[in-house]
Amino acid sequence: MTVLDHDDLLNLIACPHCDALHRVQRPSNGEQAVCRRCHAVLIAPRRRAGMTIIMLSVSVMILVLGALWFPFLTISRSGFHNDASLLDAAFAFSSGPLLPLSLAVLALIVVVPLARVMLIVYVLLPVVFDRAPFPGAREAFRLSEALQPWSMAEVFALGCAVALVKIADLALIGFGPAFWMFAGLVVIIVVQDNFMCRWSIWSSLEPEDEPKFKPTSMTDPEIMNLPSPEAKA
Amino acid sequence: MSGDRHLSALTARDAGLVACRRCTRVWPGHETECGRCGASLASRDDRSLSRVWAWWVVGLICYVPANLYPMLSTRTLLSTSEATIVGGAIELIHHGSIGIAIVILVASVLIPMAKFACIAFLALTVERRTALSATSRQHLYELVEYVGRWSMIDVFVVAILSSLVQLNVAATINPGPASLAFALSVIFTMLSAQAFDSRLIWDGIEEADRPDDLAISAAGRDMAH
Numbered sequence: 517m518t519v520l521d522h523d524d525l526l527n528l529i530a531c532p533h534c535d536a537l538h539r540v541q542r543p544s545n546g547e548q549a550v551c552r553r554c555h556a557v558l559i560a561p562r563r564r565a566g567m568t569i570i571m572l573s574v575s576v577m578i579l580v581l582g583a584l585w586f587p588f589l590t591i592s593r594s595g596f597h598n599d600a601s602l603l604d605a606a607f608a609f610s611s612g613p614l615l616p617l618s619l620a621v622l623a624l625i626v627v628v629p630l631a632r633v634m635l636i637v638y639v640l641l642p643v644v645f646d647r648a649p650f651p652g653a654r655e656a657f658r659l660s661e662a663l664q665p666w667s668m669a670e671v672f673a674l675g676c677a678v679a680l681v682k683i684a685d686l687a688l689i690g691f692g693p694a695f696w697m698f699a700g701l702v703v704i705i706v707v708q709d710n711f712m713c714r715w716s717i718w719s720s721l722e723p724e725d726e727p728k729f730k731p732t733s734m735t736d737p738e739i740m741n742l743p744s745p746e747a748k749a
Numbered sequence: 750m751s752g753d754r755h756l757s758a759l760t761a762r763d764a765g766l767v768a769c770r771r772c773t774r775v776w777p778g779h780e781t782e783c784g785r786c787g788a789s790l791a792s793r794d795d796r797s798l799s800r801v802w803a804w805w806v807v808g809l810i811c812y813v814p815a816n817l818y819p820m821l822s823t824r825t826l827l828s829t830s831e832a833t834i835v836g837g838a839i840e841l842i843h844h845g846s847i848g849i850a851i852v853i854l855v856a857s858v859l860i861p862m863a864k865f866a867c868i869a870f871l872a873l874t875v876e877r878r879t880a881l882s883a884t885s886r887q888h889l890y891e892l893v894e895y896v897g898r899w900s901m902i903d904v905f906v907v908a909i910l911s912s913l914v915q916l917n918v919a920a921t922i923n924p925g926p927a928s929l930a931f932a933l934s935v936i937f938t939m940l941s942a943q944a945f946d947s948r949l950i951w952d953g954i955e956e957a958d959r960p961d962d963l964a965i966s967a968a969g970r971d972m973a974h
Contacts, residue, residue, distance in 0.1 A: 531773070532949040556885075605909050621908050668901055668905075678906050682910065714772065722787070
């Protein structure tokens, strides 16, 4: 197995969770190829996924930017009114020693989600139109993947609901437009993640001088004998 | 781990290859950087466990002040009160909002504790035998990774409340020092979970097999159960 050439390696996929080797077999759109050993999803292509992801990303951008300025929640008690936007919430800790926390909150709920969708659009735009990837596309997608666990817009949306109930008897609370924008955002982020097939995106970013994955280019008999991932509808 | 033997598979490492965990591309074993996505390659991350434990300890240290100091201080016309995480939840129960109290307790007490326990368990069982199968441990790891970010909810609640409830003399809510400690604790436990190389869970299976099956060209062996 040590004399494999590049073409053969292209036909292999190793499960990132358990390292089990598989022979790549692209499932049909809407189906998933899962690791035979640990059942992690390896390949999950969807029809017109690229365009869908781009459109969802643009919606995320619009919603986050909108949610920045519109009030999130409004409150009134004994003649006093107040409303809080996303920026107000992020800078709630801006006084004194808690300032770093303010910056972290701003990053988690605004900067990271925005950066992620912008990076994804940058990566996918040329791919969707069958052009060569933009310069730095691979670094961009790698960064976007690394940022994924730190994108917490949906956690923040649930936090709003909890905050609301927590002070419901202290004052009169109302939802502002930004709350509904964030509620929409939660759904969009879940759907977007569903359309994202990492293997397909990385394959399309294969460097120019490398051959692309071709299901027919297998020559090594040992590779032919490897199991392909399990197909799942 | 003999019960897991049917889960034995030819891994990239056994085949003399190294796999990229970021993009699943496979390279010859001597490569150090993925030619497709640029991630650094390591067949097994030797320092994975030490990094797991380092972040784990820092996270646990931060979790102590997060529970001792107040999360919020509420000032109304007549009184000022400071509440810790657990104190705030108990107050909610007194007010009758048991549902929200449960959400807070689960997100800020139960999940962080369970996360510390799970990460420690996963790291310890890499080198020790355990009754729990590799599949279950993999599920446990995925759960820990997925749940990690949701612990941040309490910090966001504090942020929302302190920005919203600024009603001059009628009522004011300000964040307490525990919010910073809690946020740090969540971040460090997330880093601890991310540092764990889940392939270590599965290596035990092949290692148990090693003595009677050293052949590297095991590709033809029936791996599909």
